[in-house]
Amino acid sequence: MEKCDVLIIGGGPSGSLAASKLLKNGFSVIILEKLDFPRFVIGESLLPRCNEILENNELFEVIEQQKYMTKGGAIFVNEKNEEQVIDFSKNLGQKWGTSFQVKREEFDNVLLQNSKKMGADVRHGYEVIAYDNEKNQLKAKNNNGNIEEFEAKFILDASGYGRVLPKLLDLDIPSDLRLRNAIFTRVKGERRREKDFEGFIDIVIHDNNKAWLWVIPFSDGTTSCGIVCEEDYFKKTGLSQADFWDKVINEHVYLKEKFKNAEKIVPVGIIGGYSAAIKKMYGKGYALSGNATEFLDPVFSSGVTLALESSNKVAELIIKELNGEKVNWQNDYEDYMMIGINVFREFVYAWYEGKLQKIFYSKNKSDIIKNSISSILSGYVWDENNYFVKDTKRKIEALVAMSN
Ligand SMILES: Cc1cc2nc3c(=O)[nH]c(=O)nc-3n(C[C@H](O)[C@H](O)[C@H](O)COP(=O)(O)OP(=O)(O)OC[C@H]3O[C@@H](n4cnc5c(N)ncnc54)[C@H](O)[C@@H]3O)c2cc1C
Incomplete structure (x- = not known):
């Protein structure tokens, strides 16, 4: 012993x-x-x-x-190729405005x-x-x-x-979250963003919110890209995970162009029930x-x-x-x-209900709301000065009602 x-x-x-x-x-x-x-x-x-x-x-x-x-933030991209940038440096005064991929x-x-x-x-x-x-x-x-x-x-x-x-x-x-799959690989040779945004993660909305994708660029020139969707959304296609990954990339106006010259460097993997x-x-x-x-x-x-x-x-x-x-x-x-955890939980629910996208893409957000969102997405979910940290669900609903 x-x-x-x-x-x-x-x-x-x-x-x-x-x-x-x-x-x-x-x-x-x-x-x-x-x-x-x-x-x-x-x-x-x-x-x-x-x-x-x-x-x-x-x-x-x-x-x-x-x-x-260095990761400076997140860029949300929808089916119309419209972007919303979350810049981590525009937070509520926290010291760290970047992170790493x-x-x-x-x-x-x-x-x-x-x-x-x-x-x-x-x-x-x-x-x-x-x-x-x-x-x-x-x-x-x-x-x-x-x-x-x-x-x-x-x-x-x-x-x-x-x-x-x-x-x-x-x-x-x-878990009370639905059963979802992530289908992912790593590539090289995709078109990178301009220098100031090169390290940002892309979070790409697909098929009216039925799936979303991450695109994570590494400093050695390779990139991780995965699709997250409900299990049935993948299964009902009858495709292999590799063919499903290709199909989704080619269906999205932004990803199709971005990955035009990309080559997969590892087999497409899948994880579910996480x-x-x-x-x-x-x-x-x-x-x-x-x-x-x-x-x-x-x-x-x-x-x-x-x-x-x-x-x-x-x-x-x-x-x-x-x-x-x-x-x-x-x-x-x-x-x-x-x-x-509960602050993130409400953000996750609101994401899958399409509510957060309404707030992100709304044009009438004040700077304080923008910075509060950036601060939450930076992981500062214990900061009681942040609008979203208490009564998160109610406050998201209130903003959705005001969004256009
Ligand atoms: C699809 C997907 C995408 C994600 N993307 C992100 C992301 O972009 N950013 C992010 O921050 N998080 C992300 N996560 C979450 C992230 O993977 C985990 O939160 C993180 O790995 C947790 O770290 P950990 O140290 O708790 O556990 P782990 O990193 O899982 O480490 C646990 C270790 O325990 C060992 N172990 C397991 N069982 C035993 C045993 N019986 N005996 C001894 N050792 C054992 C394992 O081998 C492992 O090395 C993602 C998760 C999923 C499912």
């Missing part, structure tokens, strides 16, 4: 950030990671709030050195290697398969098929889509962070931001608890996280 202060399941951004904070505070950390790194994971577009969390944890420089593409296999590996350098005991090829909550012990199967046992004062589940503790402790609840919700984010001796908690939807690129925000917060509270202080997990962790 191996022992440590904190055992972390999963070496994604959520696990790595928590590890570095815990190590800095003198705690021993083992990270059990199922896969060898670098490994592919979807989710390549970050928000300015990520920069702030990385900076607060002295991790920004490590990321800055990688020379990733990253290949996650690289970004996640940089953060994990950094945790290793700081002293984390990182074990690749260890899949956590059992958890004894009474003793706070875990069993993991390694690549050789052997079962090894671990015991920790605290266990953090940062297993992302693996959802290890939600499955083992029956914490999952079905939205997830949770009964509880914590329990005696354990907590969940990142995608192991709640994952909404990719449309506003909020996943890594919420993963970093939650692991930053959770690590702070684990440190307190292990130092013998009383922690109010409900108030200081779950309720706190739900404030931000």
Whole structure:
């Protein structure tokens, strides 16, 4: 039986950030990671709030050195090729007005290697398969098929889509978002935007809002592009995922031209059923962070931001608890996280109901509303000075009614 202060399941951004904070505070950390790194994971577009969390944890420089593409904002493009630019620098006074577009296999590996350098005991090829909550012990199967046992004062589940503790402790609840698929690939040779906008993400509206696409440019000249739609919308075409991707690109006036000379450099992949919700984010001796908690939807690129925000917060509270202080997990962790998650949730609902598009494309928005939208889409969803942070749904409805 191996022992440590904190055992972390999963070496994604959520696990790595928590590890570095815990190590800095003198705690021993083992990270059990199922896969060898670098490994592919979807989710390549970050928000300015990520920069702030990385900076607060002295991790920004490590990321800055990688020379990733700077992301200045998002450009929404509709079927008529009409654009609406969200410029992250026009926010509500927050310091960070840019972020990065990253290949996650690289970004996640940089953060994990950094945790290793700081002293984390990182074990690749260890899949956590059992958890004894009474003793706070875990069993993991390694690549050789052997079962090894671990015991920790605290266990953090940062297993992302693996959802290890939600499955083992029956914490999952079905998401109320519809079942959607993402069908994606990477290309080279597409027409890039002009210099000032080169790093912006395109969010492209297709077929009267039945699908939307992301276009994420990387600094090595390659680009990620994926289609998100309800499962039936894809299935009823009877096409393979590769042919469906081609069809949608060729149907859209903007994408057809943009991808005219593009060549796919990886096979077209598909992922579905990714939205997830949770009964509880914590329990005696354990907590969940990142995608192991709640994952909404990719449309506003909020996943890594919420993963970093939650692991930053959770690590702070684990440190307190292990130092013998009383922690109010409900108030200081779950309720706190739900404030931000619920703001994004209302934006996601309003997006799929077509309401947000009405606001984005409306001509009579005041500067304060524009900046408030930019600030939310930058990940500043805890800023109570932002019009949208309280009563989000009602305020979106009010703006829709005023939009033309
Ligand atoms: C279609 C789509 C597009 C997206 N686009 C974006 C985007 O543009 N921007 C954005 O910010 N987010 C995006 N996301 C969300 C993003 O993918 C996640 O929010 C992010 O990866 C969460 O990070 P994490 O550290 O919680 O988990 P992960 O990055 O998933 O890391 C979890 C780690 O745990 C390991 N693991 C799993 N099970 C076990 C086990 N049993 N034992 C040991 N280890 C295990 C995994 O191998 C993995 O390395 C997107 C999601 C989808 C579905």
